[in-house]
Amino acid sequence: MIVFGIVGVSLVTADLLGPAAAGIVAAFPSLSATFALLVARARGVDAAASALGGLVVGLRGYFAFCLVVAGTGWVALGVLAAVAMNCGLGRRLSLHGTSRDRH
Known part of the structure; x- marks a missing residue:
């Protein structure tokens, strides 16, 4: 059911905003x-929740990467921008550490 929802939203987005947005x-x-499903299966639900939390925080770095590569065409510069963004944000939010599934 979820897959049908993702496909439906993607098709509507493609019609309205184009294939890149889709x-x-x-x-x-x-x-x-x-x-999340792979992490949950291998390490448990708590590890999957922690991994998704880190993934959401990492979105700023991914966005920085996309902007820099789109603007300059330099992938290496985009990687540096993403690392700089994520390291600074992770430190500010105190997210660096082990997940709760590791004791």
Whole structure:
């Protein structure tokens, strides 16, 4: 059912805003759901919740990466922007540490 929802939203987005926007809308929920399911299966629900929390925080870095690469065409510069953004944000929010599933 979730897959049908993602596909439906992607198709409507493609009609309204074009294929690039549809790719953005479809990619994040699909990849993050797959990631969460794999982590939950391997490490448990608490680890999956912690991983998704980190993923959400990392979105700013991903956004910085996309902006820099789109503006300059330099992937290496985009990676540096993402690392700088995520390291600063992680420190500010005190997110660096082990997940609750590790004792």
